[in-house]
Amino acid sequence: MSLWIDFRLPPKEVKLATIANQQHRRFLKTHLPLDALVYSPKAKYLYIARDGRDVLWSYYHHHSSHTDSFYEMLNDACGPEVEPFSHPQDEIIEYYRKWLEQNGYPIWSFWENIATWWGYRHLPNLLMLHFGALKEDMPREIRRIAKFLEITIDENKWDQILEHCSFNYMKTHAEESAPLGGTLWEGGAKTFINKGTNGRWRDVLSQTDSARYDALALEKLGPECAHWLATGKVSI
Amino acid sequence: MSKTLDSIQWPVKQREILHSHFDSAIWNDFPFRDDDIFIATYAKSGTTWNKFAPRALHLSPRQDRGVLRRRKPKTARYADFKNTNYNAPRGKTTGNRKFNRLSPSYFLMERPVSM
Numbered sequence: 001m002s003l004w005i006d007f008r009l010p011p012k013e014v015k016l017a018t019i020a021n022q023q024h025r026r027f028l029k030t031h032l033p034l035d036a037l038v039y040s041p042k043a044k045y046l047y048i049a050r051d052g053r054d055v056l057w058s059y060y061h062h063h064s065s066h067t068d069s070f071y072e073m074l075n076d077a078c079g080p081e082v083e084p085f086s087h088p089q090d091e092i093i094e095y096y097r098k099w100l101e102q103n104g105y106p107i108w109s110f111w112e113n114i115a116t117w118w119g120y121r122h123l124p125n126l127l128m129l130h131f132g133a134l135k136e137d138m139p140r141e142i143r144r145i146a147k148f149l150e151i152t153i154d155e156n157k158w159d160q161i162l163e164h165c166s167f168n169y170m171k172t173h174a175e176e177s178a179p180l181g182g183t184l185w186e187g188g189a190k191t192f193i194n195k196g197t198n199g200r201w202r203d204v205l206s207q208t209d210s211a212r213y214d215a216l217a218l219e220k221l222g223p224e225c226a227h228w229l230a231t232g233k234v235s236i
Numbered sequence: 237m238s239k240t241l242d243s244i245q246w247p248v249k250q251r252e253i254l255h256s257h258f259d260s261a262i263w264n265d266f267p268f269r270d271d272d273i274f275i276a277t278y279a280k281s282g283t284t285w286n287k288f289a290p291r292a293l294h295l296s297p298r299q300d301r302g303v304l305r306r307r308k309p310k311t312a313r314y315a316d317f318k319n320t321n322y323n324a325p326r327g328k329t330t331g332n333r334k335f336n337r338l339s340p341s342y343f344l345m346e347r348p349v350s351m
Contacts, residue, residue, distance in 0.1 A: 002275070004273075004289045005266070012265075020267055025291055029275040029283055031258065035250040038263040041241060043272040050281035057350045058280035077255050085256035100346035108255055113278040120247055131282040142289055149273065166290035170284055 002027040006037075008077040033109070034116035043125065044149055046118045049229055050131035051211055052110050053201040056096050059107070063088050093209070100213060111220035118225045130232030138165060146158065191221075 005028050008019075019026065020140070028039055039045075066087070077085040085106065088095055103109045121128050127148040134141045142165060146153050153161070163169055210224060217226040228234055253260045275286045 002254050005262060006260055008257060008259060012259070012262050015262070015263060015324065016267070023270050024292070025273065026269065027273045027275060029277070029287065031283075032253060032260055032263075034247055034276075036253045036260040036263075038266060039247040040268045040270075040272065040274075041244070041246050042270040043268060043274055045274045045276060046286050048282040048286050049277070055278060055280050059244045062280060072255060079254075082254055082256050104312060107257065107279060108253070108275060110278050123244065123246075124241075129282070134282060134285060142293070146293050149290060149293065151290075153293065161251055161292045165285065165289050167285075168287050173288075210259055232350050 002029055004029050004031065006030055006032050008072060011077070012029060031108070031113070031165060032118055033113045041125065043124075045126040046145065046148075048129040048131060048134075049114055049117075049199065052100075053205065053210065053216070054131070054198045055110065056099055057092070057200045060088065060092050060095055063106075093204070096205070096209065100216060111216070113231060115221055115225065118221070118228070128228075130138060130228070132198065133232035136232070138162065184236075 004016060004086070005015070005019075016232060019028065064087075071084075071086060088106075090098065098105050099107075099110075103111070117126070120126060127145065129141060129145070136146065141179075142161065143153070214226075214230075217229060221229065249260075249263065251260075273290055276285055277283045277286070
């Protein structure tokens with residue numbers, strides 16, 4: 001299991017012991033901005049970004065599917081200084097507007113997450129990936145990752161590698177990926193891995209709501225990073 | 237990348253973030269290994285795919301398998317989480333356990349911990 005290091009569950013002592021006991025090469029995830037974690041010059045980092053509107057649409061489904069026990073467990077793990085997490089209170093358009101105008105509410109800042117990692121994109125042990133590029137040409141992106149991780153691809157197993165990276169495979173093996181085997185979501189792990197599609201917001205968001213996102217992206221990230229986030233391409 | 241390592245301005249942790257979902261302080265005690273792979277995203281941005289891709293790639297390389305083989309635990313490597321009772325005390329988890337040497341996931345699986 002690839003554990004989410006910063007997540008409050010399970011408790012820190014349990015999680016660190018679990019990570020320390022892992023005998024295989026470790027794959028661990030973080031959702032923090034780069035300036036809030038300790039960075040290793042020797043480890044390898046894969047950062048992946050996605051258009052915020054796609055993120056929000058996916059997250060709304062994710063948030064709406066949490067079980068009651070999830071909220072109980074999560075809020076029990078927090079101290080009184082932290083605002084408790086609860087079921088989504090709004091329909092998706094209002095949810096989107098609050099997320100946009102209140103710096104990522106009810107979760108965390110989208111812009112600072114992207115910006116802090118983008119600012120260090122030239123580090124030799126950090127590879128910047130993009131969800132759209134992955135959708136566009138998965139084999140190309142897998143080869144990029146292999147080269148970065150210094151893994152020699154066995155071409156005889158290429159088809160099998162691609163199959164194991166396909167959305168259908170991930171959905172079928174969702175229990176292996178979702179935290180606690182997907183028990184924190186109604187419908188289980190297959191809810192955790194939902195659709196993997198982009199653009200569901202296009203027919204729902206008004207032009208004004210969508211343009212507000214574009215304007216904030218430019219303001220918060222600057223033109224180069226905003227362009228990369230929108231297109232997956234580095235040069236403008 | 238070794239020729240420039242000394243001249244690189246590496247990121248330094250600037251702050252702690254406390255949130256209902258996370259506590260960044262756990263990083264202060266993190267026991268790094270040189271071959272760790274960290275997958276970073278905001279949320280819902282391809283994290284899962286980024287976990288499956290390196291796993292699938294480990295189907296390939298003889299050299300990495302060697303590293304992995306040396307670390308292979310003597311105990312079970314692949315547990316079927318589907319029917320597992322996560323609330324059971326550690327060491328008493330229930331449910332079917334399946335073992336499959338062909339699955340790439342055996343590199344990554346561990347027994348679920350009690351909470």
